[in-house]
Each structure stands twice: as C-alpha cells, then as structure tokens.
Amino acid sequence: MYTRLMPRLKIKWIKMKLSTITINFNHKHFPKLCVEALEASKTNFKFEIIFVDNGTRDPISKGFLEQAAKQGRIKLIKTAKNIGFSAGNNLGALNASGEYLLFLNPDTAVYPDALQKMVDYMEKYGGVEKSGVHGGKEAGAINCAEDSGMESSTIIYSEGSGAESSAITYADNSGAKNNKNLRGGRRDNSHEKNAKNRPIGILGPKLIYADGVVQDSCRRFPRLIDLIAKRTILGRLPFLRKRVREYMMGDFDHEKICEPDWITGAAMLIPKKLFKKVGGFDERYFLFMEDVDLCKKVRAAGYKIVYYPQAKINHYHQRLSAGGLHKLLTKKVFWHHVASMIKYFWKWRKG
Template sequence: MTLSIIYINYNTRQLLKQSLKHFFLISPAIDFEIIVVDNNSTDGSAEMLLEEFRQVKLIKSKKNLGYAGGANLGLKNASGSFVAVFNADIFIIQNSLETAINYMDNHTDIGMAGPKLINADGSLQYSCYRFPRPYTPILRRTFLGETKWGKREVDKYLMKDYNHNDARPVDWLLGGALIARKSALFEVGFFDDQYFLYFEDTDLAHRLKDKGYKVMYLPSSKMYHLHRRESADTGLLKSLFNPATRAHIKSAIKYFWKYKASR
C-alpha cells in the first residue's frame, strides 16, 4: 500500500460527506486506502459513512480524542508507506497527492510535506510558518498585533516574505493537510496526544526536524481548505468563552514549556 489517507472527524458529517464524494470523483492514480477516525460524533457521521461509503475504513472512538489522539488512532491502523492526515474540510485537486508522493519518493530526507492550501475564493491560505515565539499567540489575539512591530512579527511568522510558489523547507505546516513518511512518524512517536487541539502539528514538525528530517512546503501540490479558525472569535475576552480558544491556550502553554530551552 502506497498511501493511507486519514480523515479526522468530529461532528462534521455534511462536510465530510462532500469531501469524500469529491475525493472519489478524482480518485488518485496510486494505491490508497481511506481511514476515517470518528471522534465520538453525535451528528450521525458514523451512520452516514456506513451507509454511503462502505469502501472507507471507519474507526469509531468511544470518546473525543482530539486531533492528535484521533490522528494517532488512524496512524496505528494505516497500511501505507506514506500517510496523509486531513481535516474534513480538505478538498484535493487533481494530481495533488501523486505530486507530493513522487516528490517525497525522490527526496528521502523529507519526513513531512504540506500542499499549497487555497481558500474557497481562490486566494492563498498561509499554511507554512516559522516556529512561534511565546508572544506570537498574544499578537494574533490582541490589539498588539495591529501595531507596526506586531504586524511585522506576525507577517514574519506567517512567512509573508516568502514566495509561496516555490518549494522549500519550512519550520512547520498547518495540520489540516499533512503528508508524511510513515517510517519517520514511527521514529518520532507520532503526534503528541498531550495536545488535545492545536500545536500538535507544530510539535510534530519540531521533533521531525530534531531527528534530521526536512519539513517541506510543496506548492506544486494544491488543495482547497474551507477553513475557519474556531478559536478566532473577535476580541480576547469573548474568545475566552470559546472551548477551542481555551484548548488553544492550554496547548500553547504545553508547547512553550516543552521547548523553553530552544526558544
């Protein structure tokens, strides 16, 4: 098996259905399997999969394991030499997976790669980043990010100074669409499931790079991402009532504590 595609689903039944229908219309020209890890959804996702996508391997978790835990459950059941981990809001474009796999086959020092992500309106979505500083989340959530210094720091973090049509090694990639060499993930121990939501992708890239692997942005592989940052409510005080924001803060604390010596 060349590629295992793992979708992480939590109460995104309709979006997952649309994404899978789109996927099978394109059907990559490589041998693949699709695994959907359902994180104890209550919206009928599992029933929909059993009824409409019997070719998909469904793994039902008895509780919501979060992104990292759900991904790890899928990875432990994956047969492919390469694995792709997708959110339900990812829609592949023709040849996107084949392009990434061929590139990684020819560059064995790459542990993980990410495609160019495109918003629904066709604009670029920034999906490769420099490692964050402890103040980066604060800049992205408060008025400080609107200051001259704050904008400069955020733009640097988002790599807005980089031509996103060029392939290059980067610090880390957005976890919504990742393609990785399974042997490299085995070597570093998969995702750290101490992160329930957010920063698990940053942490994984950090550990892969520490082992000598490259983390690569591959704009020749393109996918649509119908993305909305669930932790991005307007205003810091309002956002604190959002469970996704609180998870983001907890994960940030864990990440910066874990890598405090390298900051």
C-alpha cells in the first residue's frame, strides 16, 4: 500500500485587480486603438478588458470587438439596442471581476504605465469603508506579480433593455445618496469636515487631446447658468465667461494633484464595492451628467474625488453637443444633454 505523503502544494489564488469597462456605440476604429493600448499596459497585477457593445450598427467596431472576444482578448457584452451610457456601464460593472473599475471611453489610449500608476495611488490613498471606519482596505487585495497580465473571456449576450439585467439598485430608491448634503448643484461644505483624512473614492488621470493640449477634465459642480453659458452664445458675455472659466477650473494648473468636485467619466477609477454601495450610475441619465451625479454620490458617502496627472491617457475627443445654434438644435445628443441637465438639477434641487 502506497503510504508516502505527497508534497504539500502551495496554491496562490490570483485575484483580479482591475476591470476596464468601455461602451461602444458606432465608434468605428477607436475600440481597436483602445484595446491595443490596454494590451500594451505594463502592470504587476491581473486585469480584464470589458466592452459593452451598445446596439452598435457600425460594422468596423462591431466586427473588431467580436473577433477580439473570440480570440480571448476581451470580454464582450452585447445588447439588443442602445440602452444608454449609464445602463451600459452598470451592465459592464455587473459582469466585472476586478477589485477596481476603470470606466474608459472608447476614444482613449492609455499610456503603458497609466493603469499601474492609478491602481498604486488608489491602493495607497483610497479604501472602501469597513465596519463604519474609513481608511481600511477590504480583505483580499493581492499583488499579482507572479501572474500578471490581461484576463480575457468569451462573449456574453444581454438581450434585455439593460435596466433589468444590470440589477444596480440605488441607496434611496431614486439614485441619490445623502443628497441632503448637496444642494442645487453647489456644495454644502458642512459635510466635509476632516475631508483631508477621507480616502479617495474616484481617481481621474490627465487626459491629453490628439494635438497635445491637456483636457479640462476636472471641474467644480455646475449651476444651471454655468451649463447654459457654456453651451450657448451667452457664454461670450464677460461676466458669464468668467463664470464658465471658474466652473471649468480654467485657472488650475493641470500638472498638480488636486481634489475637484468632479471629474469627467471619460476615465475614472473607483473601487467596485464603493461603486455598488452608492448605486452605480443613475440610469435615468441616458447620456451626459451621469459622471457629475456619480461624483456627488461618492462625495456624499464620505470619499474624495482626486485628479492625478501622473497617470496619462490620450483622449481623441470630439464634443458631441458642439456646433452652431441651428446645428446644435438639430442634434439628438444635444437634447439628451438638455434632458440630463433637467434631471440632474431636479434631483439635486433644494429642499
């Protein structure tokens, strides 16, 4: 009888550190550029690339993503129709395995060290609330130097509308969390005592346009007049031009780390447990304002928003709601913006 004891095997389970989540809706060649840049990332942890194909009809991006999924390069989620930016991102988050979520626009290309720098900074200064105390990490964070690289998976088909399949619930059944602390698009600093001791909830990198200009990606919470002035010729009036500049933080040195009110959703890193805690993106915003709203909820939950320029991402951005007055009024995305503005200011109204 064989009685020799087998040597004890030491098995180290590698936890997924990061999931990147990107929405594609007829973005042609950009998803390929985005995926290739992510694949070139140099990290000491395991991460996965998730794309939500949001009812795309464009054969270029659709074909690339399907092929990339078959090759095991990405995890692809397909919806039967365009369910909106918020619902699409929530669907991606629902299927994410990472400890952190990086929401990333399809027209972006990360620098090779961007993912590592963002995760390292979040690991050092971030944290998910545990037993009512900030600052302590949730158990299970593992540095995966022995088995680094991208994790891939197969195609996932989601034929529902998105709201049912995402199963993201809101903290107060409306999408707002502790909105008594945040009024009318402005901050009430009464809930921000000891803010310096708060952990980071959302981290945003430096975004760089194709021409090398740094994007104004961190801003103050808007008032209605700020957004109207920014989108119309009223913004040419001297006193409104000053307001827009203040809202856009035009006087800020974008080479410095800062704590703005909110950062653009083109690239934002957040712990998955915190994202779930605040209810994810509010799906009442089909397009626009969902990033402002998420930052408000995260701040109300006791976390900081931080702009971190040491991590860099190229953003081949084209303003969807830009153009002359006539052209603007005939754009569907412009009316999405208007609808989202109304929902946002109503949600965060006084009283």
